[in-house]
Amino acid sequence: MESPKRRSLLPMALLIATAAVITSLVFIPLGLVRVEMDVVCSAVTFRTARAVQLTGLSSLKLLQGVVFAPTQIEEPMNLRTFDLMPPVELRPRDDGSVTLGSITIPADTAVSIEKMADQGTWRLQIASSEAMIAATLAGSVDTSAAGSAPETINFGRGVTVALEASPSTASVLEIHVTPSDAGSFLVRRTIPLTEVSFEEVVEEPTPENVGVIRGRASSVVEGRIFNESLGGRQSSLRNREVVEVSLVDGQMREIQLDQSSLHVNLSASARELRIGSSGAMQSLRPSYLEWLAEYHALKLAWGSAAWLFALVLGGVKWWQQ
Numbered sequence: 279m280e281s282p283k284r285r286s287l288l289p290m291a292l293l294i295a296t297a298a299v300i301t302s303l304v305f306i307p308l309g310l311v312r313v314e315m316d317v318v319c320s321a322v323t324f325r326t327a328r329a330v331q332l333t334g335l336s337s338l339k340l341l342q343g344v345v346f347a348p349t350q351i352e353e354p355m356n357l358r359t360f361d362l363m364p365p366v367e368l369r370p371r372d373d374g375s376v377t378l379g380s381i382t383i384p385a386d387t388a389v390s391i392e393k394m395a396d397q398g399t400w401r402l403q404i405a406s407s408e409a410m411i412a413a414t415l416a417g418s419v420d421t422s423a424a425g426s427a428p429e430t431i432n433f434g435r436g437v438t439v440a441l442e443a444s445p446s447t448a449s450v451l452e453i454h455v456t457p458s459d460a461g462s463f464l465v466r467r468t469i470p471l472t473e474v475s476f477e478e479v480v481e482e483p484t485p486e487n488v489g490v491i492r493g494r495a496s497s498v499v500e501g502r503i504f505n506e507s508l509g510g511r512q513s514s515l516r517n518r519e520v521v522e523v524s525l526v527d528g529q530m531r532e533i534q535l536d537q538s539s540l541h542v543n544l545s546a547s548a549r550e551l552r553i554g555s556s557g558a559m560q561s562l563r564p565s566y567l568e569w570l571a572e573y574h575a576l577k578l579a580w581g582s583a584a585w586l587f588a589l590v591l592g593g594v595k596w597w598q599q
Contacts, residue, residue, distance in 0.1 A: 310507075310526060310547050311563040317501035317515065317542045321392035321478035324530065327470035329385045334465055336378045337458040340399065341368045341413055345452035346441040351415075354434045362439065366423040371430065374417030378455065380465075384408040391533075391540060392478050392497070398537050399456045400463075407449035412440045460535040471528040474544065476521050496520045499539055503553070506545075508564050513553060520556065524549040 343366040352359045370376045383389055387406040394401055416436040422428040443451040457463040478497040501515035515521065528546030535541075552559040 310549060311551055312506035312545075312547055313551060313562070314504040314506060314510075314545050315501065315543070316504075317476060317521070318499045318539050319476050319497040319501070319542060320499060320539060321390065321476070321497035322533070322540060322542050323388060323390040323473075323475045323477065324469070324471050325388045325473035326383050326385060327472050327527070329382060330469050331380055331382050331465050331467070332389070332469075333378065333381045333463060335380060336455075336463050338376045338378050338413070338455055339370070339458055340454070340456035341376050341378065342366065342454035343368075343441050343452075344401075344454060345403075345444050345450050347444045347446075349439070349441065351437065351439050353431055354437055355432055360426060361423070362441075363424040363426075364444070367421070368413070368415060368439075369420040370415075371418040371420060374415070374419045374433070376419060377414045377416070379412040379414070381411050386472075388473070391535075393538070393540065394454060396456070398460060399454055400460075400535060401452065401454050403450060403452040404443070405448070405450050407443055407445065409443040409449070409451035410440060411451065411453060412438055414438050457535070460537055463535050464533050466532060466534070469530040469533070471525060471530055471544065471546070473525055474523055474528060474530075474546070476542075503551070503562065505562055505564070513562060515553065519553055520559065522550070522552045522559065524551070 343362070343364055346364055348364070349362050350359055351362055368376050381402075381404075383404060384406045387404060387409070389405075390401070390403040392401045392403075393399075414436045415431075415433040415438075417434075418430055418432050420428065421431050441451065441453065443449045455463075476497045477494045480493050480495045496518045498515050498519050498521060499517055501521075503513045503515065503521075505511045505513065523546065526547045526549060528544055528548075530542065530544045532541065532543040548563075551562045553562065554560045
């Protein structure tokens, strides 16, 4: 026979257990959050899960090699060979052309695309010892390289120049390009991701105005985030709002340039996703209670279970009378 004192403690124990469960549901977040992101930005950095093609054949108004391993090129008219040392600039004249070959990004490689100050010019940085780009120079091209005087060279029907990652700078290849058609520069295909960030390099003068300080800031211009873990609940991104994403996996379904911005559309599973400003970041990872509240089927199941429990409990008490 259960003692009266123990029976009197049972409601209190149930109340404490219920409070503990509800508190846990409110404050413990989901392990992962599923999101769809549609972002207009001035820069994006991502890491590919496997080798992917990033560009196709592209006509360029300007190709600048900023960081690459020194190489050589031969002038076809007189078979003169000269060195190409970074930085190098190749700019076609009206009777010339510079055509960038398709660029394939090696697996597990960090890629950064960032808008430069010059209109329509973009920085492409590939952090891999296997990184390489090739361009075909034809006709008259204004050529300028470190250690040599600028000159106009006639490359005739075409000469190929290949730029590879520089081993002296942590195996990085960096070029600046001005595509003739920015909208078709990047290949429209799905890119699997393991990392993504929306930041750009900023430079500010030192207090004594004797140099510059390099830092990083948000590259977001505008955008929307759809929280699929909460039924597609939408969050709008303001200009220069910080976005921090810790990816488990993701897919970039579209990445496209125009003259002044970069459009990125992706879906992802993330351990954490925070937006806001420095010192006032908001997590978009919902609590278990928010997640349960969003799914009506689960609410119906829990409600039915509670009704059956109350019915059984009432029947047991009636039987014991």
